[in-house]
Amino acid sequence: MSSWGWTVHGDGRTVAPGEVVAPDERLAWGRTIGIGMQHVVAMFGATFLVPLLTGFSPQTTLFFSALGTALFLLLTRNRLPSYLGSSFAFIAPVGAATAAGGQSVAVGGILVTGLALVVVGVVAHVAGTRWIDALMPPVVTGTIVALIGFNLAPAAWGSCQDDGSCSGFRAAPVTATVTFLAIILATVLFRGILGRLSILVGVLVGYAVALVRHEVDLDAVREAAWVGLPPFVTPTFDVAVLGLFLPVVLVLVAENVGHVKSVAAMTGRDLDPYVGRALMADGLATTLAGTGGGSGTTTYAENIGVMAASRVYSTAAYWVAAATALVLSLSPKFGALVATIPPGVLGGAATVLYGMIGLLGARIWVQHRVDFSAPVNLMPAAVALIIGIANFVWSAGDLRFEGIALGTAAAIGLYHLMRLVARWRGTGQEPATPASVPGGDEIRH
Numbered sequence: 001m002s003s004w005g006w007t008v009h010g011d012g013r014t015v016a017p018g019e020v021v022a023p024d025e026r027l028a029w030g031r032t033i034g035i036g037m038q039h040v041v042a043m044f045g046a047t048f049l050v051p052l053l054t055g056f057s058p059q060t061t062l063f064f065s066a067l068g069t070a071l072f073l074l075l076t077r078n079r080l081p082s083y084l085g086s087s088f089a090f091i092a093p094v095g096a097a098t099a100a101g102g103q104s105v106a107v108g109g110i111l112v113t114g115l116a117l118v119v120v121g122v123v124a125h126v127a128g129t130r131w132i133d134a135l136m137p138p139v140v141t142g143t144i145v146a147l148i149g150f151n152l153a154p155a156a157w158g159s160c161q162d163d164g165s166c167s168g169f170r171a172a173p174v175t176a177t178v179t180f181l182a183i184i185l186a187t188v189l190f191r192g193i194l195g196r197l198s199i200l201v202g203v204l205v206g207y208a209v210a211l212v213r214h215e216v217d218l219d220a221v222r223e224a225a226w227v228g229l230p231p232f233v234t235p236t237f238d239v240a241v242l243g244l245f246l247p248v249v250l251v252l253v254a255e256n257v258g259h260v261k262s263v264a265a266m267t268g269r270d271l272d273p274y275v276g277r278a279l280m281a282d283g284l285a286t287t288l289a290g291t292g293g294g295s296g297t298t299t300y301a302e303n304i305g306v307m308a309a310s311r312v313y314s315t316a317a318y319w320v321a322a323a324t325a326l327v328l329s330l331s332p333k334f335g336a337l338v339a340t341i342p343p344g345v346l347g348g349a350a351t352v353l354y355g356m357i358g359l360l361g362a363r364i365w366v367q368h369r370v371d372f373s374a375p376v377n378l379m380p381a382a383v384a385l386i387i388g389i390a391n392f393v394w395s396a397g398d399l400r401f402e403g404i405a406l407g408t409a410a411a412i413g414l415y416h417l418m419r420l421v422a423r424w425r426g427t428g429q430e431p432a433t434p435a436s437v438p439g440g441d442e443i444r445h
Helices: 029-054 058-075 088-101 103-127 130-135 138-151 153-157 173-189 192-196 198-212 219-223 239-267 272-290 301-310 315-329 332-339 343-367 375-390 403-425
Strands: 084-086 297-299 394-396 399-401
Touching: 029 058, 029 084, 029 088, 029 198, 029 301, 029 315, 029 332, 029 343, 058 084, 058 272, 058 297, 058 315, 058 332, 088 103, 088 138, 088 153, 088 239, 088 403, 103 130, 103 239, 103 272, 138 239, 138 343, 138 375, 138 403, 153 343, 173 192, 173 198, 173 343, 198 343, 219 332, 239 272, 239 297, 239 301, 239 399, 239 403, 272 297, 315 332, 375 403, 399 403
Parallel strands: none
Antiparallel strands: 084 297, 394 399
């Protein structure tokens, strides 16, 4: 077998109990194509929510998502299965950059983020990844992810303009409520892949309600062509907003490293040598998206769910997914249809989604058993979360830093500063507050 090919697993039709189809294997092409299309469905709901929430073109986002996935597979030499969908970490900085300088400025920020991730990937490929763990231990990583999700909370509620138009939950409270209830119920009503696609199910239910309530305008769909290139946006650069995007690099690093470790655990293969390649590949894919108006990309947990359910980790299925996504992205009518999802549906989905992003940070703390009785862990996380949630703002000349950037800096800076001083003074285990007393022996009133 060549380094770029796949061997057929077993009889090509079934996967025996206890076995998995490895990345360098595949089933018969008919089954592989079916699983590949299933990956497109898995990424659909979450990938399209990001451009819809940020005002980007869904068609353009899908176009660069497809190209980015193919690029990822090439750079990881067909050994690391992954679909690159829209990263939620970009929602807040893109929204702020768009408000400050327009969509082209936001696209420029995405491009710079991608280049920064490429640099991190090159360093990781050459020097290994231990420095990443040292810079961002679980308490820091969890805090950054949490503050990004909670910083977005006001956007889920939305706002109303002078012309009477509203966004988010405010736009259509009934439709929004039905949407988020449908998402919540789908996670517990359905088994298997349908349960994992709860966001997509909820959006479809909400869209149906919006149609009945006459909240959907289909004129653009009727006028759109069946075949055509997506609209592209040329990036421009504004130093004042670049500080908004730098924390996203840290989140993308955490997501990619986590993806590699998850696939390695499920396939029983050592994939650590591919961490640097994965970071470079996602960085290049994000850079590519930033050249034309696509959302920044990341590896997708939804697709890990498909692999876990099917036990098929073949990269051949992801080539099929990339090809399917590319074909769909070349239909303006399809893109226009996705763009008709109304604000009420988006507000309902965002209410669940932003909260889930925030709690994913808490999940990182729990999984790594972060000890919050230690002031070195407690204080940086506490301060960073308040900065992020309240959206503190600090300007330095032309540069403007908001809650996510400042919270990220606080989490990293305070953790390492306190750790250094605590080691010097030998004070790391002393309770700082009633909330941090070892063993949870809080002061009772």
